[in-house]
Amino acid sequence: MAHDKSTLKPTEAELTLLNVLWKMGPATVRQVHDVVSSTQKTGYTTVLKILQIMHEKTLVIRDESNRAHVYAAANSQTQTQTSLIRDLITKAFGGSTSKLVMRAIDDSTSTEEINDIRQLLNSLEK
Amino acid sequence: MAHDKSTLKPTEAELTLLNVLWKMGPATVRQVHDVVSSTQKTGYTTVLKILQIMHEKTLVIRDESNRAHVYAAANSQTQTQTSLIRDLITKAFGGSTSKLVMRAIDDSTSTEEINDIRQLLNSLEK
DNA sequence: GACAAAATACGATTAATTTCGTATCTTGTC
DNA sequence: GACAAGATACGAAATTAATCGTATTTTGTC
Numbered sequence: 001m002a003h004d005k006s007t008l009k010p011t012e013a014e015l016t017l018l019n020v021l022w023k024m025g026p027a028t029v030r031q032v033h034d035v036v037s038s039t040q041k042t043g044y045t046t047v048l049k050i051l052q053i054m055h056e057k058t059l060v061i062r063d064e065s066n067r068a069h070v071y072a073a074a075n076s077q078t079q080t081q082t083s084l085i086r087d088l089i090t091k092a093f094g095g096s097t098s099k100l101v102m103r104a105i106d107d108s109t110s111t112e113e114i115n116d117i118r119q120l121l122n123s124l125e126k
Numbered sequence: 127m128a129h130d131k132s133t134l135k136p137t138e139a140e141l142t143l144l145n146v147l148w149k150m151g152p153a154t155v156r157q158v159h160d161v162v163s164s165t166q167k168t169g170y171t172t173v174l175k176i177l178q179i180m181h182e183k184t185l186v187i188r189d190e191s192n193r194a195h196v197y198a199a200a201n202s203q204t205q206t207q208t209s210l211i212r213d214l215i216t217k218a219f220g221g222s223t224s225k226l227v228m229r230a231i232d233d234s235t236s237t238e239e240i241n242d243i244r245q246l247l248n249s250l251e252k
Numbered sequence: 253g254a255c256a257a258a259a260t261a262c263g264a265t266t267a268a269t270t271t272c273g274t275a276t277c278t279t280g281t282c
Numbered sequence: 283g284a285c286a287a288g289a290t291a292c293g294a295a296a297t298t299a300a301t302c303g304t305a306t307t308t309t310g311t312c
Contacts, residue, residue: 011298011299011300012217012299012300013299013300013301014299015217015218016217019218019220028259029259029260030258030259042300042301043301043302043303044302045260045261045301045302045303045304046300046301046302048259048260048261049261049262049300049301049302050299050300050301052260052261053299053300067258067259067260067307067308067309068258068259068260069259069260078229080218081218081219081225081226081229082229082232084214084218085214085218085226085229085230088210088211088214089230091138091141091142092141092145092206092207092210092211093207094145096239097230097231097235097239097243098239098240098242098243098246099207100207100211100230101227101230101231101243101246102243102246103204103207103208103211104211104215104223104226104227104230105223105227105246105250106208109223113222113223113224114224114247114250116224117223117224117227117228117247118247120224120227120228120231121240121243121244121247124231124240137268137269137270138269138270139269139270139271140269154289155289155290156288156289168270168271169271169272169273170272171271171272171273171274171290172270172271172272174289174290174291175270175271175272175291175292176269176270176271178290178291179269179270193277193278193279193288193289193290194288194289194290195289195290
């Protein structure tokens with residue numbers, strides 16, 4: 001089936017690069033590679049190729065005015081997170097947000113996290 | 127990198143079949159296919175093959191004592207949901223459960239869901 | 253303007269996933 | 283025990299994802 005462009009889900013490798021771009025802001029291939037390769041052993045041209053593919057998919061935008069192209073995430077981290085979690089809720093939680101939240105919280109969740117969540121709920125109008 | 131068997135993440139097609147098995151309990155290929163094909167156009171042997179692959183990966187167990195093998199999910203729905211959500215929290219939310227919960231709840235979340243989540247938080251010991 | 257450094261483009265390979273056609277096996281019925 | 287129905291096994295094609303080597307292009311410096 002053809003994919004809906006607006007809700008295109010990044011692959012794992014793509015998400016890794018998006019995380020770098022969200023953190024650093026617009027960056028060249030070299031800058032992205034420097035960050036990524038500090039954690040994983042990934043070749044420079046691999047990062048380049050994935051960014052090029054992401055550009056075709058419009059997951060990133062590209063400024064070509066300089067020799068080293070500058071890439072930036074096309075969608076905000078928030079938008080992407082929302083899309084990913086909606087997808088998971090649909091496919092693994094029968095569409096129930098509350099079931100997902102129940103599973104998300106477990107013994108390893110810190111008191112701070114729990115309190116943050118409580119505050120969030122308090123701030124809701126509903 | 128080699129994959130850790132215990133936290134093996136089902137693919138999308140595999141998750142679809144697991145959802146059926148969790149709902150129906152142990153079932154034959156035919157039974158699973160009947161359910162799946164009511165929603166999607168998927169061939170019988172495709173379902174068979176995926177279940178066989180899942181068996182190799184130990185995502186399902188198989189009772190071969192009858193001619194039509196009976197498949198069952200190897201892990202509970204709860205375990206799998208927990209594993210999927212942990213994975214997403216790590217890869218898309220920088221490890222923060224509260225950030226994930228913030229994104230999970232949006233305008234489309236019903237009052238009932240919100241109240242369920244409130245009750246969950248109230249029932250926590252923390 | 254030649255050279256070197258450093259960038260992109262391109263193509264090919266490998267691996268994983270999904271799909272399904274065909275072959276084969278099993279078993280109840282006559 | 284032959285047949286047919288219906289099951290599994292097997293192999294291969296099609297797709298998507300991930301990787302990287304090599305070729306080519308760009309540009310600052312001498």
